[in-house]
Amino acid sequence: MLTVGLTGGIGSGKSTVARMFSDLGIPVYIADIKAKIIMQEDEEVKKAIQNLIGEDAYLPDGKLNRTFIADKVFKNKESLQSLNHIVHPAVAKDFNKWKENQNTPYVIKEAAILFENGGYKACDQVILVIAPSKLRLERVVKRDQISEESIKERMQHQWEDVRKIPLADYVLNNEDLEKTLQQVRKIHNKLTTF
Numbered sequence: 001m002l003t004v005g006l007t008g009g010i011g012s013g014k015s016t017v018a019r020m021f022s023d024l025g026i027p028v029y030i031a032d033i034k035a036k037i038i039m040q041e042d043e044e045v046k047k048a049i050q051n052l053i054g055e056d057a058y059l060p061d062g063k064l065n066r067t068f069i070a071d072k073v074f075k076n077k078e079s080l081q082s083l084n085h086i087v088h089p090a091v092a093k094d095f096n097k098w099k100e101n102q103n104t105p106y107v108i109k110e111a112a113i114l115f116e117n118g119g120y121k122a123c124d125q126v127i128l129v130i131a132p133s134k135l136r137l138e139r140v141v142k143r144d145q146i147s148e149e150s151i152k153e154r155m156q157h158q159w160e161d162v163r164k165i166p167l168a169d170y171v172l173n174n175e176d177l178e179k180t181l182q183q184v185r186k187i188h189n190k191l192t193t194f
Contacts, residue, residue: 002106002194003099003122007114008129009158010151011136011143013174017129018110020184027102031091031111031119038090040064048086053079074153088117105192115164127187128168130161131175 006021006028008014018028038045040063049057053072059065073080099107106124114120131139133155140151165171170187174180 001099001102001104002124002191004106004108004191005114005120005123005126006108006110006129007112007120007126007164008131008174009136009161010112010154011138011140012129012131013139013180014110014112014129016177017127017172017174017180017184018108020181021108021188024184024188026104026106026108026188028108028110029095029098031095031109034094035087035091036064036066038094039087042090045086045090049083052082052086074150084113084117088119092119092122105194113158115167116159120167125169125191126167127170127172128161128164129172129174130165131173135175 006014006018008017015030018030022028039049040046046058049069053069056068057065057072069083073083095109108127109119109123111117111119114123114126120126136155137148137151140146141148144151170183172180172183172187
């Protein structure tokens with residue numbers, strides 16, 4: 001069974017593309033969602049995060065203080081790298097356990113920073129979702145109700161598409177949903193005949 005990485009910059013439409021694969025019967029592992037669950041529930045990970053950025057990383061009810069964490073790590077590259085070194089190995093372990101329970105020609109592992117953290121090396125194939133920066137900004141402002149400034153701050157921690165394209169097996173341009181779906185079906189057909 002192939003592991004197919006699915007990645008793209010913030011606002012590129014990874015989640016939309018992931019849903020399209022899911023609709024075709026392909027199991028999709030959303031690394032960012034799993035990471036939040038692990039950060040919330042894994043006591044070892046929680047302790048390491050608190051040691052890294054402080055007790056305020058968690059709210060009094062034990063929930064993840066996402067605003068506090070984002071403020072701390074997106075303004076400090078070393079803190080972000082340290083946080084990733086805590087969370088990513090736990091997510092990789094969780095993914096491997098999840099994959100063992102699947103029974104399809106391939107599975108999708110959707111992750112925002114698959115290239116940046118080297119996770120693409122553990123994938124058999126990688127799909128990169130791209131879209132123009134202006135469109136990506138518009139999508140994220142609408143979706144997350146946050147300022148363009150904070151989105152641009154997050155974008156700075158992700159590689160430019162031009163750096164990712166040579167590493168991808170498939171580059172999927174996600175500007176028009178109908179065309180995106182056609183591209184997804186084409187990729188799906190190739191991956192099921194491997």
